[in-house]
Amino acid sequence: MKETVGTNGLIFNEPLLWEKGVSGRTGFSMPRRDVDAAPVDETLTGEGPDFPDLSEVDLVRHYVRLSQWNFSVDNGMYPLGSCTMKYNPKTNERQASLPGIAGAHPLLPESLCQGTLQLMHELSGYLCRITGMDAVSLQPAAGAHGELTGMLIIYAYHAAQGRTRSKILIPDTAHGTNPASASLCGFASIPVASNEKGILDPSVVADLMDEDTAGIMVTNPNTLGLFEENITEVAKVVHEKGGLVYCDGANMNALMGQVNMADSGVDVLHLNLHKTFSTPHGGGGPGAGPVCVAKALEPFLPVPRVVEENGRYAFSWDHPQSVGKLHAFWGNFGILVRAYSYIRSMGGEYLKKASQLAVLNANYIKERLKDTYHLPYDRPCMHECVFTDRHQQAHKVSTLDIAKRLMEYGFHPPTVYFPLVVSGALMIEPTETECKADLDRFIDAMKAIDAEAKENPDLLHEAPKIPKVRRLDEVTAARKPCLRD
């Protein structure tokens, strides 16, 4: 076996903050007191929280050591399916931390915040042009928040027609959050089975679609990494019964410059700026989940909206049919800045190229691994491909074992056991920012792991041994939860 990328470098142990602190230290430069102490109502005051006292050195070492226990995109390839772990450009961080941006108060009078308003207005326009949709709200703070906003828009649209509908169709290849988002709006989720090709069949949708169904929530490309080829026919079926088509655009990274979402029949679409538009994932957030709509749904978008007149930008609140507000202020503005910075750096030409290369990378992995791993849908894929552990099961090796062993080869594992429509799924999304040499290393690692599964399966069962900790006891964690110290 060739030497792998992963190795066990010097990893420090590090206690919890309060195991480290010593009362009387400080890590903070207390501002000079230039006013007198004022009397305080002592019936309201308490003892203050029991926090540990640390010096600045303690603090820096604590968090630097913790950071070194993480795998990140900056460390290496992170082919987590449906998460689009592409490289996060560093200039985006520079722009978001400009004093005029990071220091801006959200309630500044409009005359004093033209820069942020202009940025939001322009970004909205770019997202419309990238998707083909007509209008956008930047307010939702995450993908699931965008889904909720989309569902609220669909609910409000039906309500404006004087009706409530109780159901929504959700394909088995849609994202996992979709049913929960729908149920917040009182919609019961009706599952739709995908066909033998892994995509929606319009006749199946037609059988389920009725006039008590608000619409359909499609993920396109779906979680099998396949384009819903029948999307236009599906949309027609849904529209004929007065329903709307919601598209989860989490996988938009496959489609920039290729697909006009509006022309494909989509009425509402959310985007994940932290996926397609390169903003970092931050260990789970913050992200941003703008919602794009077709013209007819524009009146229902959240308020406020940003408008421009004669080069002056302003908030517009007077939209009586609006679903209302989703965020305390205007959304995760700092994330919008990063996405804006990315789009301005890429322009149309390179955004299109990015999608092409993302699809090329996924197909390359698919083709080169399909003789080694079971590929349930052997068709051209979009930005991700889904394998299973069927071949390795013969050696009592599971998807989880493969994932854990991959860590020791220096790769973050793919998404595992999702989508549910495939048993033992390994969902691989390389993204366009991985070069051929790294893809080849990943492919070699996957092949080597398959060989190990046959020859020495315990190597996989016991993996990983290199990281800071080995497999963790998740059962006890859930049975006897310890959520704080």
Add this chain to the structure above:
Amino acid sequence: MRYLPHTDAEIAEMLQAVGANSLKELFASIPESCCTLNQLDLPEPLTEWELDRHMQALAGAMAVSPEYKVFLGAGSYEHHIPAAASYVLSRGEFVTAYTPYQPEVSQGTLQAIYEYQSLVTRLLGMDVANASMYDGASALAEALLMAIRMTRREKVAVSAAVHPLYRKVVETYFAPTGYEVVELPFSENGRTDLSGTGDMGELAAVAVQSPNFFGCVEDLAAAAAAAHQDEKTLFIVGFSEPLAYGLYNSPGSQGADIACGEGQSFGIPRSYGGPGLGMFAAKQKCLRQMPGRLIGKTTDANGRRGFVLTLATREQHIRREKATSNICSNQGLCATSAAVYMAALGGTGIRQLARLNYDKSEYLKSSLKAAGVSIPFSSATFNEFVADFGEGFDAAWQALLEKKIVAGLPLARFYPEMKGRYLLCATETHAKEDLDALIKEVSS
């Protein structure tokens, strides 16, 4: 393009491996009716240096300190952020990691968030805290929905002194549910009037904010007693300025069942209102109904301490439509920022800093009073308070913008009956001379 590593030769080689003649051919499965964009009509790509200039121009059109003296709070606060905090938070290992689904290679995020949960419970005097929500507004909406689930009741009472924009978000979340929100009025002293809760029928929750939108510190013990007259009703305490709990009694110690609010104050730049941090904590009895991620402590195969995402059975990807919430992420990096900030302050520091904030705003308040400005609400405040400059002050307020002073938030925007009243905020970042300049301008 520097983010796209493929050379033409590599593309050709890879196309051959996948059996395609061109990049375009990779998209052959997409029907032509969907492919109507042809090209993306966007501005030409900028070089890194052109982008710097462009962004500096946009940022330059913003009114920020130190050039401007901005006395705005109202849910977004200016506090000093230590360089050490910014430094550790800029580390790519934190910034560019995803949700810690694979705990063996995510222990950094997991321990940091576990510590965050612990610090938040200590701050708020609660038993459990989640790994965070989107912001203070969605945290309040989720808290109210949780109370409805727990009590199987359909009505909640929310104080009119809760941040008006948070209440708008609650309205949005509630619109399709059929649940009812009743408004609790506020008294002349600026605190919520809870005397009517007994006549409101079966309430799932009573929610106040403390300090409330006017900066007034609620009498939480009395409010808890009023809410708990009906023992099933949950008492929710919201907040937008958690630094106040460095000085004032924690919600938990005063009887709150749920404490939730905005954590932006703790080391997170204002960034025009987001990203911020929805802090969410509750009493043990609420645990199984809590929305959001949770990190738990456990051991690994060698018996060593480690951390994992836990109690996922409440979550959307397992419970699907029966989940406690549709939230499937947290504001991870913002939660980490808050933890780093709380750790930098320490128990000693947060007390000192909270007191300094209190004293700055008290100085401003008492000086304005001495200069003849009316301070309509008599309750104790933190960081911000309401001043009545009179109905004709609008023009003066506008004129002060020309002098690069933003003299508070005109309250009539949110409370039409409050013409002439302004919400003023002073933190440790405002020097006495800035406060004196404001006092001189508004009282002359």
